[in-house]
Amino acid sequence: MRALTPFVMVIALVLLAFAGIKTANLHFLFGVVIPYAALGTFIIGVVYRVLNWGSSPVPFRIPTTCGQEKSLPWIKQNKIDNPSSSLGVIMRMAFEVLLFRSLFRNMKTELKSGKVVYGSEKWLWVAGLAFHWSFLIILIRHFRCFIENVPFVFKTIEGLDSFLQIGVPLFYITEATSGVLMRYFYKVHIVGVKILTMGLISFNPDPKILNEIGTIFYVHLFLISVLLAYFPFSKLMHMGGVFLSPTRNLANNNRMERHTNPWDYPVEVHTYEEYENDFRDKMKKAGIPVEKE
């Protein structure tokens, strides 16, 4: 079973954090050192990956066009799916990133009575959208742990996040589970947590508070830390990658504006002169004009 390996790994991570706190008493390691290291890895890693992608140029302007091009004035252009201006590109990217426009197009191919049919298949889109937006809301909700006076917007969001449990990758589930356990069952010392997080964020963690927080919080924090550290090395980087995708983030204005290739180099060609040298007599006989008689 393919799902088994990650499952075992997650359990191992949970046990590691549990043992680290319960038996080895490594509160400082799990409460301060690891979170800092993970956050550092995350930031440096993500920045590195994005810069690294960016360091490879885009030699050709290759948008995938998904609608009518801009051509004659009386033909209606699809300005979002086949943008020719920067505004169009911004709209296209916004639809893509916020609403998963391309995933919305999904359909299902099936064989039915001697034919192939394409049925509506929106589940991937619905699930994808629900999952990513939930994730964002969870993230925003956690801001209350990092901000002294919680702004109104965050409080509003807390009211509408009850639809979170979707079939999501195991890792997030485990994290969410540890979070839910903390909130509703084990009741960690939330004021203590806030003191710790505020200390972490101001680079001045209070070591005294560490022992007052429940173990389950450390498990949660450890799992988050592992996720953060893993992020830049994984396909989770699609978050940053989507913004750089040359089939989506370029205007289809190819015949209007010249695109240059930074590594363009001269190539071997067969010139007209060589061609005429090869065929001059035949051309003359056929009445085709030549340069040299």
Place this chain on the structure above:
Amino acid sequence: MAKDQTPKADELFSTIDYKAPEKSWMDTPVEFKPGTFCHGSRPKYLELLHMPYPKEWKPGEEDWKLPENWKEIFLDGMAERLKKYRSFKLFMDICVRCGACADKCHFYIGGGDPKNMPVLRAELLRSVYRKYFTTSGKLFGKTAGARELTVDVLRELWYYAYQCTECRRCSVFCPYGIDTAEVTIIARELLNLLGLNTDWIAGPVSNCYMKGNHLGLEPHTFKSSIEFFLSDIEDITGIKIEPTFNRKGAEILFVTPSGDVFADPGTYTAMGYLMLFHELGLDYTWSTYASEGGNFGFFTSNETAKRLHYKIYAEAKRLGVKWILGGECGHMWRLIHQYLNTWHGPADFLEVPKSPITDTAFENARSTKMVHVAEFTADLIRNGKLKLDPGRNDDIKLTWHDSCNTSRGMGILEEPRYVAKSVCNHFYEMPENTIKEYTFCCGSGTGLNAGENMELRMRGGFPRANAVKFVRDVHGVNTLGNICAIDRAALTASMDYWVPGIRVAGLHELVANALVMKGEKERTVNMRNEPLPGKEAKE
């Protein structure tokens, strides 16, 4: 030719199976099935083009006569391209395997081989990328989805790189815009570093390089091929046309794929151009040197493509024309639209294209200075410059095939429809999830339109045929219109196979039928010399 060995349509259909196999793909070795791959390129072509490692070789045999350091060449080539193409690098990294692309490829739909799922086709190369270019792949190997580059892996890459027509349909559905065409293009470039092209691609490339067109028509033959049409046109219309070749000082250079000069039904479209331009009194010239709009170099490597398309601007400059008009072709237009100006521009020796008939300036082509003939003709009709009798096409019930390259690499959708509807009274669309940006490839693009891989081509052509069958059954459609030379050849074969009785016609063949020319005799036959509707009795 190999058609005889190809299973019958219903037999082939019954083998389509979308069930996932039990074994993991990495443990399923590649099997070279006859009828699904092309012959290896002959050495003479590669020698002529100065391309590496020319040799006699057969893809189906074990020994590919690889150079000793083939692995190093391949991996160095990969490293170089990761630095050169953001698309390649990004698409190696960001796939999350959501599966949206899996059932969108025509080869997958027509067969069910999981390695024809775009995600898995890319994964064939991605696994090599992970092994040699990522830390996790180096450390964790197979667990991280990485695998060693072996001769078997190389063979598998070759087999599936030549089962992708770079049609970009998958990239429409991918939430990150991952375009398998970009992966296949690079895969084929890497294989070409080892001299592993197909004969059906390398042959046309070397022809085009030396003689100006894929077919290898020498200047006098190219001219006489076109002159051959003139007598047909005169028989049909009573009008004598005298086109010019390599004429300096013409206003417009006309470039179109050479396939239409050579094989039916593309020839009828070529005749359509000749008649239309004559009727307009257009000051234009053909060129025997730039006698190819298509570019099989693109199916070899970026560099080869650039070498072939050099001729278009060079010839325009030599002849001193003002702008260039391009004929109906799919991949030609992807390249003219997205590559030509970058390769060989700026074309500042040309002027912003302006129709001499309507005075319309084609602002959308102001930099490249090349106009698509469908844009040109749509503008003519819109401005009432053509006298048309669509009744002459009344025997035609038309449906429209959007070519993959012009749909997803350009977006020319409504112009040809406007023209088609102006010259045909009966027009029916195929289901909307099979047209425009969702259109299906003919199954034979990117140089796969050979004879020896007919089973593959018919599988790839199945989804398009399936949609045509639908409109045939519902609306009685009998003609499949398009603006692509490869479509005209390939769809003719796939329609004969899957939906016999459907004709394939280029847009300007339909225009030619309907075009009422000054001083023409009473027309009794269409461009194919078949009686026009209502004129059957007179024949």
